[in-house]
Amino acid sequence: MNSFKYCYGPVGSWRLGVSLGVDPVSQPEKVCNFDCRYCQLGSRPARQPGRAVYLLPDELGEELERIKAPADYVTFSGRGEPTLAANLTELRLECVRRRPERTAIITNSSLMYSAKVREELACFDFVIAKLDAPSVGLFMELNRPGVGVYFEEVVRGLILFSKGSRGRLALQTMFVAANRDQARALARLYADIGPDEVQLNTPLRPCAERPLSREELGAVAAEVSAELSRLGAGAIRVINVYGEKAPEVEPVSAPDTLLRRGKTRGIKKDI
Numbered sequence: 001m002n003s004f005k006y007c008y009g010p011v012g013s014w015r016l017g018v019s020l021g022v023d024p025v026s027q028p029e030k031v032c033n034f035d036c037r038y039c040q041l042g043s044r045p046a047r048q049p050g051r052a053v054y055l056l057p058d059e060l061g062e063e064l065e066r067i068k069a070p071a072d073y074v075t076f077s078g079r080g081e082p083t084l085a086a087n088l089t090e091l092r093l094e095c096v097r098r099r100p101e102r103t104a105i106i107t108n109s110s111l112m113y114s115a116k117v118r119e120e121l122a123c124f125d126f127v128i129a130k131l132d133a134p135s136v137g138l139f140m141e142l143n144r145p146g147v148g149v150y151f152e153e154v155v156r157g158l159i160l161f162s163k164g165s166r167g168r169l170a171l172q173t174m175f176v177a178a179n180r181d182q183a184r185a186l187a188r189l190y191a192d193i194g195p196d197e198v199q200l201n202t203p204l205r206p207c208a209e210r211p212l213s214r215e216e217l218g219a220v221a222a223e224v225s226a227e228l229s230r231l232g233a234g235a236i237r238v239i240n241v242y243g244e245k246a247p248e249v250e251p252v253s254a255p256d257t258l259l260r261r262g263k264t265r266g267i268k269k270d271i
């Protein structure tokens with residue numbers, strides 16, 4: 001039986017190497033408290049920020065055991081926002097029990113205001129946290145958050161998380177036409193938050209937004225790096241989706257992987 005409800009991949013990732021995906025919400029429709037304009041899962045009104053249990057650790061463990069392919073990371077992501085899983089810690093511990101890989105999570109940062117969620121995230125080896133906008137107006141326009149998600153709380157939560165005890169932290173920004181001229185303002189926020197790494201992305205999978213070209217994103221990266229250096233934060237590593245290589249990997253179940261990740265437009269890139 002090669003069908004999987006909660007796991008997908010492994011996939012070659014430009015920022016994680018070989019990544020075995022875990023979808024801790026695993027619903028037919030996306031479960032997210034954002035409705036980003038560029039979302040590859042399509043547009044759906046953002047849900048309320050309440051957390052819920054979508055799958056049990058044993059169910060995840062059974063699938064993790066069946067996948068023999070090795071990976072660099074077991075990565076929590078999928079069809080929605082992984083921190084909306086109320087049993088995130090139990091699911092992470094199940095991964096640690098069943099697999100030798102390090103754990104990573106890709107979050108939209110919406111619940112960073114919560115000390116409990118920050119504590120849960122601090123146990124992952126690698127947290128990749130979204131920050132697309134330097135202002136509340138652009139945040140509302142680009143990420144279209146649901147009720148109860150506030151830009152100031154997201155930023156404050158990211159700062160608290162970064163300054164606390166944690167594993168590796170990357171901030172990721174999806175650049176599209178609406179925020180491409182915000183590189184400097186975003187760099188100032190990156191410097192305030194102080195991650196280990198900044199990942200500059202643009203939507204290469206089919207969605208409602210046009211991706212920036214290699215040249216356009218390169219110009220954004222140069223501006224971000226220059227501003228970080230000017231602010232004395234030049235030690236923060238800056239990478240972009242066009243500049244990194246993703247390893248070639250065969251997923252154990254191609255249909256389940258496609259359902260979570262969608263296709264890339266012409267360029268083989270990752271999550």
Ligand code: SF4
Pocket residue numbers: 030032033034035036038039040041079080081108
């Ligand atoms: S946070 Fe991710 S899943 Fe949620 S709407 Fe944005 S892109 Fe889609």
